[in-house]
Amino acid sequence: MGKGAAMNWTAAAATAGLLALVGCGSDIDATADSRIVRDYLSKVMQSRTNSVPQITRARLEADALPRIKVAIDSRKMTAILGKLAVNGPVVTWVAADGATIALRDGVAIATRGLGDDLMSSYAPTANVLAQAAGTLTRSHYYIDGRDKGLALTLRCEVRAMGDETIEIVERSYRTRHISESCTGTDVAFENHYWFEKGGSIRRSTQWISPEIKSVQIDVLYP
Amino acid sequence: MVDVTRVCVKIAAFGAAVLTLTAAARAQEFPRPTLNLYGAAGGIDMPSGQPAPDGEYSTTHSRFAGISRTTLSFQLAPRLSGSFRYTGILNWNFGGFDTYYDRSFDARYQLLKESEILPSVTIGLQDFLGTGLFSGEYVAATKNLTPKFRVTGGIGWGRLGSYNSVGSPFGERPTNNIGLGGKANYAQWFRGPMAPFGGVEWQATDKISLKAEYSSDAYTSETGPRDIFIHKSPWNFGVGYQLSERFRFGAYYLYGSEVGVTGQLLIDPSRRPRNMAIQGMAPFPVAVRPSRTAQPQMWSQDWVNVPGLDDKIKAAVAPLLAADDMMLERLTLSATRAELRFRNKTFGAEAQAIGRAARALSRVLPASVETFDLIPVVKGMPLTRVTLQRSDLEALEFAPQGEAALRLRVSYSDVGGVAEMVSDDNRQPLTWGLRPFTRFSFFDPGNPVRMDVGVRLSGNYEISPNLILSGAFAQKAGGNLDQARASNTVASVQRVRSEATKYNDNDTPVMESMTLAWYQHPARNIYTRLSGGYLERMFGGLSGEVLWRPIDSKLALGAELNYVAQRNTDQRLGFDEYDYRVLTGHVSAYYEFGEGYLAQLDAGRYLAGDIGATFTLAREFDSGWRIGAFATLTDMSAEDFGEGSFDKGINLTIPLNWLTGYSSRKVYSTTIRPVTRDGGARLAVNGRLNALVRDYHTKRMDAQWERVLR
Numbered sequence: 001m002g003k004g005a006a007m008n009w010t011a012a013a014a015t016a017g018l019l020a021l022v023g024c025g026s027d028i029d030a031t032a033d034s035r036i037v038r039d040y041l042s043k044v045m046q047s048r049t050n051s052v053p054q055i056t057r058a059r060l061e062a063d064a065l066p067r068i069k070v071a072i073d074s075r076k077m078t079a080i081l082g083k084l085a086v087n088g089p090v091v092t093w094v095a096a097d098g099a100t101i102a103l104r105d106g107v108a109i110a111t112r113g114l115g116d117d118l119m120s121s122y123a124p125t126a127n128v129l130a131q132a133a134g135t136l137t138r139s140h141y142y143i144d145g146r147d148k149g150l151a152l153t154l155r156c157e158v159r160a161m162g163d164e165t166i167e168i169v170e171r172s173y174r175t176r177h178i179s180e181s182c183t184g185t186d187v188a189f190e191n192h193y194w195f196e197k198g199g200s201i202r203r204s205t206q207w208i209s210p211e212i213k214s215v216q217i218d219v220l221y222p
Numbered sequence: 223m224v225d226v227t228r229v230c231v232k233i234a235a236f237g238a239a240v241l242t243l244t245a246a247a248r249a250q251e252f253p254r255p256t257l258n259l260y261g262a263a264g265g266i267d268m269p270s271g272q273p274a275p276d277g278e279y280s281t282t283h284s285r286f287a288g289i290s291r292t293t294l295s296f297q298l299a300p301r302l303s304g305s306f307r308y309t310g311i312l313n314w315n316f317g318g319f320d321t322y323y324d325r326s327f328d329a330r331y332q333l334l335k336e337s338e339i340l341p342s343v344t345i346g347l348q349d350f351l352g353t354g355l356f357s358g359e360y361v362a363a364t365k366n367l368t369p370k371f372r373v374t375g376g377i378g379w380g381r382l383g384s385y386n387s388v389g390s391p392f393g394e395r396p397t398n399n400i401g402l403g404g405k406a407n408y409a410q411w412f413r414g415p416m417a418p419f420g421g422v423e424w425q426a427t428d429k430i431s432l433k434a435e436y437s438s439d440a441y442t443s444e445t446g447p448r449d450i451f452i453h454k455s456p457w458n459f460g461v462g463y464q465l466s467e468r469f470r471f472g473a474y475y476l477y478g479s480e481v482g483v484t485g486q487l488l489i490d491p492s493r494r495p496r497n498m499a500i501q502g503m504a505p506f507p508v509a510v511r512p513s514r515t516a517q518p519q520m521w522s523q524d525w526v527n528v529p530g531l532d533d534k535i536k537a538a539v540a541p542l543l544a545a546d547d548m549m550l551e552r553l554t555l556s557a558t559r560a561e562l563r564f565r566n567k568t569f570g571a572e573a574q575a576i577g578r579a580a581r582a583l584s585r586v587l588p589a590s591v592e593t594f595d596l597i598p599v600v601k602g603m604p605l606t607r608v609t610l611q612r613s614d615l616e617a618l619e620f621a622p623q624g625e626a627a628l629r630l631r632v633s634y635s636d637v638g639g640v641a642e643m644v645s646d647d648n649r650q651p652l653t654w655g656l657r658p659f660t661r662f663s664f665f666d667p668g669n670p671v672r673m674d675v676g677v678r679l680s681g682n683y684e685i686s687p688n689l690i691l692s693g694a695f696a697q698k699a700g701g702n703l704d705q706a707r708a709s710n711t712v713a714s715v716q717r718v719r720s721e722a723t724k725y726n727d728n729d730t731p732v733m734e735s736m737t738l739a740w741y742q743h744p745a746r747n748i749y750t751r752l753s754g755g756y757l758e759r760m761f762g763g764l765s766g767e768v769l770w771r772p773i774d775s776k777l778a779l780g781a782e783l784n785y786v787a788q789r790n791t792d793q794r795l796g797f798d799e800y801d802y803r804v805l806t807g808h809v810s811a812y813y814e815f816g817e818g819y820l821a822q823l824d825a826g827r828y829l830a831g832d833i834g835a836t837f838t839l840a841r842e843f844d845s846g847w848r849i850g851a852f853a854t855l856t857d858m859s860a861e862d863f864g865e866g867s868f869d870k871g872i873n874l875t876i877p878l879n880w881l882t883g884y885s886s887r888k889v890y891s892t893t894i895r896p897v898t899r900d901g902g903a904r905l906a907v908n909g910r911l912n913a914l915v916r917d918y919h920t921k922r923m924d925a926q927w928e929r930v931l932r
Binding site for chain 1: 504
């Protein structure tokens with residue numbers, strides 16, 4: 001019997017593998033698991049082959065389209081994003097893989113399609129940050145494992161760090177560096193913003209969620 | 223001899239004291255218990271007084287001395303838990319069994335919650351339904367003295383009172399008339415010799431715990447003439463190792479002579495596994511309309527009069543839905559209102575589908591359309607009208623906790639009684655799938671797992687959205703389901719489900735089903751289904767069903783009537799092999815108590831012609847996970863039913879979405895029965911209404927509402 005049982009499990013494992021790969025057809029209900037496994041595998045393959053996109057100033061000028069670069073350290077991923085939609089002061093940027101990040105005057109307020117997404121947030125405006133006016137509060141909202149809202153409330157200290165010159169794709173920018181260091185229950189992080197003279201954020205590193213952690217956002221064009 | 227009266231008085235006094243103190247006790251969090259070799263909260267081989275965390279589902283496999291136990295345990299409510307166990311004993315050499323397999327059930331109830339002063343106290347029944355070979359009852363108390371050290375003491379009866387008993391306070395234990403098994407052996411409970419047991423557990427590090435216990439189980443049957451092992455000592459020692467949140471292992475030195483091991487899988491169905499975030503593509507953002515004052519011409523309603531514009535709009539909405547594998551069924555437009563009927567084949571969280579559909583409309587519709595009626599359609603039945611204002615969607619897309627604010631501005635209503643579905647051209651009438659399949663049989667009397675593998679071709683042809691022809695053909699590639707033990711039968715009982723082995727014994731292609739089904743939502747709260755053809759692997763015929771289910775009701779009522787004939791075992795077209803026809807059907811009541819507790823009562827006539835009722839109690843989590851237990855009592859006598867006396871089992875439903883984080887409506891469901899017999903057998907027709915309809919009603923829609931803006 002022992003042998004029979006062992007054979008069953010080997011067969012079961014083999015079949016599971018088979019199921020994952022060979023299911024086909026137009027009926028979504030019947031083939032959902034095969035699709036998911038294939039999606040997942042292609043994602044894994046993609047992330048392995050992901051390299052930093054090579055982009056030049058000349059190319060940006062020629063395209064003349066709004067572009068940002070987002071680097072997610074925790075995933076070892078970098079992507080160039082284009083403008084997808086505008087809702088008042090909020091711009092939604094989209095990457096080639098379909099993930100989006102919503103920036104309100106450059107401050108990240110939501111993400112979608114990244115996994116541990118920032119669903120919504122109560123975040124300081126770029127103006128408030130630029131003033132480096134001391135203490136403020138922030139709330140981040142997530143969906144927890146129970147499909148219920150999870151709020152992360154943070155107290156943040158905003159400080160001016162002085163003038164800095166940064167370079168983004170062959171161009172130098174004179175900026176004011178502002179830091180925002182936040183602490184909440186079980187979490188602490190630092191955001192950094194590099195403001196240009198007109199008050200717009202040229203570069204930032206902003207904390208998104210416990211799993212994604214901080215992302216760096218460079219405004220490439222305009 | 224212990225004075226029974228005195229013992230009773232003492233217990234009563236203790237109980238009273240306990241109750242008084244409980245009220246005063248402050249609610250407090252204590253470390254979770256670990257599981258014993260029986261897969262119940264406990265020490266090594268003995269139970270403890272603590273319950274598992276509410277809702278926890280665990281699978282435990284343990285082995286020692288040729289005894290293997292596989293246990294599924296579920297903490298059904300904070301105080302109530304149950305287990306189903308499959309035990310195998312090598313070299314039992316009794317009654318023709320070489321390796322003896324037995325199935326048993328446990329039930330446990332926590333009498334007293336732990337407080338700063340008082341222990342957690344649990345009363346438990348072990349193997350209270352089966353053959354009684356492992357039967358024992360106990361009352362156990364456990365106290366966490368420090369966060370790292372706990373101590374348990376208890377008294378046991380039956381098997382748990384067999385070593386060094388201190389008397390029989392409640393009288394002799396009557397001999398259990400095992401008979402066919404499956405009956406509650408309540409005459410034995412807490413009778414016969416009683417013995418104390420106890421143990422300690424020390425959480426040495428985060429991952430490692432050490433246990434020692436004094437067992438009150440003498441293993442009389444195993445150590446006697448059968449000589450499976452030698453009981454040299456009542457002391458057991460062991461070490462437990464928590465590999466991860468979900469896996470735990472243990473190794474033990476048992477009864478002074480044996481080494482035992484256990485592996486445990488612990489699942490909290492209420493939560494997606496840690497690090498399993500919601501995957502899937504980002505939604506299209508809301509397209510915000512231009513300001514009315516700045517661009518009044520954009521808000522003009524003249525578009526209504528432009529011929530052919532409806533079709534163009536439809537043609538623009540459909541691909542946005544299709545990007546999420548959703549389907550536009552019908553779009554009806556007026557100057558200020560749009561009604562979208564659509565099919566969601568993607569999102570396990572129904573609210574997420576609503577959110578996607580709303581955003582798709584926002585990207586296409588003229589600015590003057592302010593109100594969206596979103597109607598998810600299943601099998602042509604419009605299930606709920608979700609009405610939301612486009613301006614709310616625009617304003618709340620990026621608002622902090624926008625989804626909660628949006629929910630307050632959304633209304634649900636019934637769509638019943640609306641004219642017949644009009645089908646759109648972009649419907650894809652034929653869908654098909656070709657994929658391997660597995661068919662399992664768990665815990666049959668001769669083998670823990672039996673399985674067939676093969677290939678299944680399935681297809682649906684929609685004559686109209688609510689009139690669907692579907693079929694499934696299968697070709698077995700191999701397996702051992704056809705070797706399942708043929709069960710003994712009674713000549714007077716029609717063999718229905720006990721014939722499964724024969725239906726599995728086909729090396730040529732079989733037609734599993736071929737049906738035409740017609741669905742309707744003809745009036746408010748009323749849904750109907752009529753199916754005909756080869757309804758399932760073993761039966762074909764006609765099946766009709768009516769369901770009354772208001773969208774926000776706790777109660778739903780249904781009635782089903784079927785006239786079916788038993789199919790030939792080769793599963794081709796014929797019905798002559800058995801020449802058996804039966805009128806079968808049920809009236810059903812479905813009730814939701816809240817907190818995810820669901821009850822269902824089905825009363826009627828079963829496939830073998832027996833009359834009775836099935837009671838199902840389930841716990842459902844917001845994620846869609848569901849665990850239930852059912853029992854069917856009919857006028858078929860226990861003798862006619864055979865082994866197990868009556869039909870009972872466990873249902874388990876796990877959404878693929880929960881397992882992977884990816885959007886999918888697929889669920890894996892399984893029913894585990896100790897024995898499958900002919901009494902209390904129901905027709906397995908596809909597309910029963912309650913499950914189809916309920917998903918889009920208020921309760922389930924709100925269960926995962928948080929995902930509406932995902």
